[in-house]
Amino acid sequence: MSIFKKTNVKIFAKPTQKTTPDTLYWRKLGAPVLLKEFGPIDYIDFSPVEPHFFAVSSSAKVQIYNPVTKLVHKTLSKFVENAYGGSYRSDGQLLCAGSEDSNVKIFDVNTKSLLRVFKGHKSGVHRSYFTSDNKSIASFSDDKTVKIWDVASESETIEFSSHEDYVRAGAVSPVSPTIVLSGSYDRKVRLFDSRTNAEAVFTLDHGYPVESVLFLPSGGILLSAGGTEIRVWDALAGGRLLARVSQHHKTITCLGLASSGSRLVSGSLDRHVKIYDVSTYKAVYNLDYPNAILSLGVSPDDETVAVGTVDGIVSVKRREIENVENEEVKPKKKSKGSYRYFSDKFTPAQNVDIVIKKDSKQVQSRYDKCLRKFQYSKALDSVLAPYVMNKTPHVTVSLLQELIRRKGLENALVSREDKSIGVLIRFLLRHIGDYRFTATLIDVSNILLDVYEKRLDSASIEVLELMKKLAKRIKEEEELTLELVSLGGAIRMILAASNVGEKHEKSSLPALTPSNSAQKNIVVNVS
Numbered sequence: 001m002s003i004f005k006k007t008n009v010k011i012f013a014k015p016t017q018k019t020t021p022d023t024l025y026w027r028k029l030g031a032p033v034l035l036k037e038f039g040p041i042d043y044i045d046f047s048p049v050e051p052h053f054f055a056v057s058s059s060a061k062v063q064i065y066n067p068v069t070k071l072v073h074k075t076l077s078k079f080v081e082n083a084y085g086g087s088y089r090s091d092g093q094l095l096c097a098g099s100e101d102s103n104v105k106i107f108d109v110n111t112k113s114l115l116r117v118f119k120g121h122k123s124g125v126h127r128s129y130f131t132s133d134n135k136s137i138a139s140f141s142d143d144k145t146v147k148i149w150d151v152a153s154e155s156e157t158i159e160f161s162s163h164e165d166y167v168r169a170g171a172v173s174p175v176s177p178t179i180v181l182s183g184s185y186d187r188k189v190r191l192f193d194s195r196t197n198a199e200a201v202f203t204l205d206h207g208y209p210v211e212s213v214l215f216l217p218s219g220g221i222l223l224s225a226g227g228t229e230i231r232v233w234d235a236l237a238g239g240r241l242l243a244r245v246s247q248h249h250k251t252i253t254c255l256g257l258a259s260s261g262s263r264l265v266s267g268s269l270d271r272h273v274k275i276y277d278v279s280t281y282k283a284v285y286n287l288d289y290p291n292a293i294l295s296l297g298v299s300p301d302d303e304t305v306a307v308g309t310v311d312g313i314v315s316v317k318r319r320e321i322e323n324v325e326n327e328e329v330k331p332k333k334k335s336k337g338s339y340r341y342f343s344d345k346f347t348p349a350q351n352v353d354i355v356i357k358k359d360s361k362q363v364q365s366r367y368d369k370c371l372r373k374f375q376y377s378k379a380l381d382s383v384l385a386p387y388v389m390n391k392t393p394h395v396t397v398s399l400l401q402e403l404i405r406r407k408g409l410e411n412a413l414v415s416r417e418d419k420s421i422g423v424l425i426r427f428l429l430r431h432i433g434d435y436r437f438t439a440t441l442i443d444v445s446n447i448l449l450d451v452y453e454k455r456l457d458s459a460s461i462e463v464l465e466l467m468k469k470l471a472k473r474i475k476e477e478e479e480l481t482l483e484l485v486s487l488g489g490a491i492r493m494i495l496a497a498s499n500v501g502e503k504h505e506k507s508s509l510p511a512l513t514p515s516n517s518a519q520k521n522i523v524v525n526v527s
Contacts, residue, residue: 001416004372006364007402012394012436022263022284026275029287029305029317033070037063041308042126043085044297047109049092052299054306056314062086062097067304071318076107076402085127089134096137099124103367104139104149118149120156122356127170133177140170146182161191162200169212175219183210189224191235202239206231211253216278217261225252230266232281247283249275249310250292258298267293273307367399376408384423396427396439400444409444413451417461424448425466429473438477445470 039059046054053073056063063075081100088095096106098307104125106116123142130137137149146167159395169183178194188211208227221234232243250270260263273287305317315316370379381524383396403409432441
């Protein structure tokens with residue numbers, strides 16, 4: 001009996017990504033647990049002490065969650081309006097938060113008691129942090145000011161008012177209690193030192209409204225995020241630009257650190273969280289989420305990653321517990337009545353019968369069963385199911401290619417209803433731009449038009465609209481291909497010209513003798 005050959009779906013599989021230590025490390029994060037809040041998630045902060053509870057600022061309260069049970073541990077609700085930027089003190093005992101009512105409040109995390117209220121801002125306070133000595137608080141407000149408050153006396157120490165728009169981003173230096181960093185919607189990042197005066201030590205132009213700023217653990221490197229860029233600045237060199245990182249295609253809303261400061265984490269409205277190596281600022285891992293991201297937090301031990309979205313959902317991923325690698329596995333004890341017991345005691349004879357293993361039963365998918373019976377229409381129905389098209393589009397394309405090879409796609413389409421045709425056209429619209437599927441789906445589009453050319457007059461309005469969209473999408477892909485071809489030609493011309501110029505330059509250089517080569521000074525500028 002001949003064995004039916006399965007449809008080859010591997011030809012459209014995604015190219016395998018290179019496995020790196022970071023990939024293996026972050027891939028161990030388990031399935032997300034979703035926590036529902038009553039408004040957009042403004043800020044997430046993890047306690048620096050174990051068990052690393054995390055505070056979620058949303059709506060008119062700050063809720064503290066247990067990272068293991070994912071249950072609410074404490075609720076801080078003494079806010080009249082929205083609460084913003086709840087952040088822990090370095091000992092994990094106190095938490096400060098700003099609010100829309102322009103006040104900054106300090107809470108005792110254990111008793112939920114309100115200990116201090118700092119009044120002086122004229123508009124909402126979106127970020128507030130304890131300084132590194134835990135004696136002061138820095139607050140950043142929509143009234144365009146940054147204030148430093150003394151915790152003990154509950155009074156204002158100094159005010160910085162250099163910004164010209166909302167100050168929605170801020171950070172305090174991890175090494176100096178007097179240095180604060182602010183980012184504003186006026187596109188400027190300013191560094192202030194309370195020991196000098198109310199003027200900024202230096203001002204940096206980020207180029208976009210600034211959504212988040214951050215100090216690296218050394219305190220000498222600053223990061224600012226806004227628009228689609230993260231910019232890296234050297235504070236010790238007066239704010240010299242070191243790098244520009246652009247891995248997101250929508251506004252970056254939040255920054256964070258992981259792995260003891262060796263990894264940078266960014267979240268964006270494009271629904272992605274990117275993890276970067278701080279030494280190179282190259283992306284090493286990517287996390288996908290179902291909605292636009294407003295806030296994120298990573299626990300100090302990297303065990304938990306919490307991400308807040310615009311729809312009020314906190315997605316919590318926790319690292320799976322690893323099995324003990326060196327655990328000694330005890331062999332199963334063999335009973336004296338078993339065959340294996342006697343086979344260890346006696347040496348088997350040399351001339352033994354050859355045992356041929358029985359072939360395991362071949363498991364066929366639904367579409368392969370239909371193909372085997374030449375039921376092409378049913379085979380197409382099975383791969384146009386939503387759970388197949390959405391999760392494994394390469395399976396749908398593989399079946400379409402097999403039907404084309406068998407010259408059976410026309411028969412599968414000819415008696416199909418408008419609703420089913422609409423499903424197929426939507427699939428073409430969604431995936432015809434994927435380089436893996438383009439060639440096959442163009443052939444499918446041509447066959448579809450040939451089959452339904454005479455039926456367009458009687459087709460539904462929905463199918464006609466989808467046909468127009470498909471024609472427009474194919475036209476756009478054609479124009480894009482022509483642009484890429486012309487761009488490739490221009491790049492080849494530039495590379496060819498640079499190679500010729502390099503050869504000419506080398507041939508015109510005088511030869512250096514040992515006597516005068518020692519006197520040459522070569523200066524390399526690296527920007």
